[in-house]
Amino acid sequence: MAARQKVLVLYLATSALDTPVVGWAQYDGLGGSKPMTGDEDVPPYKTGVDALRDGWRLIQASPLVSHVSGEEFRTDYLKYEFFFEQWHSIEPKL
Amino acid sequence: MGHELGLTTLQMAEFVARGVLAFEGVVPEALNARFLEQLRAPAGDAEKTLSQAYSRLIHNPSIPKISPGTSLPDCFQSGECLHDILNLPVVKGMIRSLVGDAPIFDHHFLHLTLGAGTEMQRTSKAVSQHNHQDSTIDPRQAFDIQLFYFPQAVTRAMGGTRYIPGSHLRRVSEAAIARYQNIVGQEHVVCPAGSLYVFHMGLWHGAGRNQSTQDRYLYKIRLGPNAPQVRLWNDSDLVTQPDSPRPIFWTDPNHKDPVANQLMALEPWFEADTGRLELINRLKLWRYITGDPKADVDYWLTRVENEWGLP
Numbered sequence: 001m002a003a004r005q006k007v008l009v010l011y012l013a014t015s016a017l018d019t020p021v022v023g024w025a026q027y028d029g030l031g032g033s034k035p036m037t038g039d040e041d042v043p044p045y046k047t048g049v050d051a052l053r054d055g056w057r058l059i060q061a062s063p064l065v066s067h068v069s070g071e072e073f074r075t076d077y078l079k080y081e082f083f084f085e086q087w088h089s090i091e092p093k094l
Numbered sequence: 095m096g097h098e099l100g101l102t103t104l105q106m107a108e109f110v111a112r113g114v115l116a117f118e119g120v121v122p123e124a125l126n127a128r129f130l131e132q133l134r135a136p137a138g139d140a141e142k143t144l145s146q147a148y149s150r151l152i153h154n155p156s157i158p159k160i161s162p163g164t165s166l167p168d169c170f171q172s173g174e175c176l177h178d179i180l181n182l183p184v185v186k187g188m189i190r191s192l193v194g195d196a197p198i199f200d201h202h203f204l205h206l207t208l209g210a211g212t213e214m215q216r217t218s219k220a221v222s223q224h225n226h227q228d229s230t231i232d233p234r235q236a237f238d239i240q241l242f243y244f245p246q247a248v249t250r251a252m253g254g255t256r257y258i259p260g261s262h263l264r265r266v267s268e269a270a271i272a273r274y275q276n277i278v279g280q281e282h283v284v285c286p287a288g289s290l291y292v293f294h295m296g297l298w299h300g301a302g303r304n305q306s307t308q309d310r311y312l313y314k315i316r317l318g319p320n321a322p323q324v325r326l327w328n329d330s331d332l333v334t335q336p337d338s339p340r341p342i343f344w345t346d347p348n349h350k351d352p353v354a355n356q357l358m359a360l361e362p363w364f365e366a367d368t369g370r371l372e373l374i375n376r377l378k379l380w381r382y383i384t385g386d387p388k389a390d391v392d393y394w395l396t397r398v399e400n401e402w403g404l405p
Contacts, residue, residue: 019366022362023274025276039275040275073375075264075265075368075375076265077271
């Protein structure tokens with residue numbers, strides 16, 4: 001049985017998984033959907049823990065990084081990024 | 095310095111905080127119609143691909159070829175649509191308030207997003223544009239503006255420009271943020287014909303997917319300052335150091351200060367800790383445009399600058 005991966009990326013309000021989602025992205029290796037930028041205004045989950053409870057497996061979390069001296073107030077990329085995955089079996093093509 | 099048709103202090107605070115101001119329906123309909131008519135003439139919309147459409151549009155004299163660095167007053171001739179639009183009193187006052195009387199032309203461009211179901215669209219696979227910050231990493235305190243002119247009414251289905259309010263002070267590298275498909279609080283331009291949006295150069299944005307049957311046109315022009323952007327608006331009501339700053343945390347509900355409220359309004363996507371850094375960065379920009387190196391709201395900068403005991 002072949003399998004395909006779905007990926008969910010959540011950006012949270014803090015480093016804690018039980019805090020609100022502020023941004024998200026989805027990629028569908030099954031090809032059943034084609035998420036794209038700006039296609040949803042409501043997050044798929046309220047928190048990271050809600051994604052865990054729905055069967056998503058956490059595979060990566062952004063580390064906490066020390067602030068560079070002189071650049072303490074600089075802001076740039078979304079800070080608390082969490083990657084989740086699901087694997088789905090598919091019927092092999094005959 | 096006062097300008098009758100310039101921005102108000104509250105509008106400037108909104109621009110500092112959110113990085114965007116909207117001016118809906120300010121361009122008269124006759125001017126919108128003339129602009130669109132000139133773009134479509136003489137061949138109309140008969141091309142089969144987007145590249146064919148641009149092959150025609152790039153030669154259209156209504157959007158002239160202009161060298162970067164040209165002073166804006168020298169860019170367009172009287173009687174040209176773009177001259178007339180940029181010289182509308184409300185538009186001229188807005189530009190003057192943000193980048194001065196004679197800003198520097200950077201570039202302009204006509205964005206065309208094809209409508210669904212047309213022959214052109216079927217050959218070019220409609221997708222939305224990734225979120226991005228224009229140009230490249232730009233660490234300046236001074237800022238450029240980008241005017242977005244929508245000559246036709248834009249519905250939600252037409253995929254008007256998406257933007258992330260409050261993202262303009264984040265220093266990122268152009269499309270490095272493409273992974274961020276959706277952000278809480280993102281907005282999509284839906285507006286009447288003749289609307290203008292002005293963006294701080296750093297505002298994250300992208301074109302939406304056009305799911306309507308109409309082609310969508312957007313004219314964009316980027317302008318930079320040629321002098322310090324200090325108190326260029328109608329600043330007669332500006333107070334940067336009030337005699338009695340409003341209490342913080344244990345607040346006073348009777349203390350009304352709309353400008354402070356605007357500067358301190360958090361966006362729903364800000365991280366809990368980084369949101370406070372955004373306030374500090376807004377206040378640094380506020381100091382720049384007010385020309386007051388001690389300006390502050392809610393003690394954010396004053397607190398971290400209190401180096402008591404140092405010479």
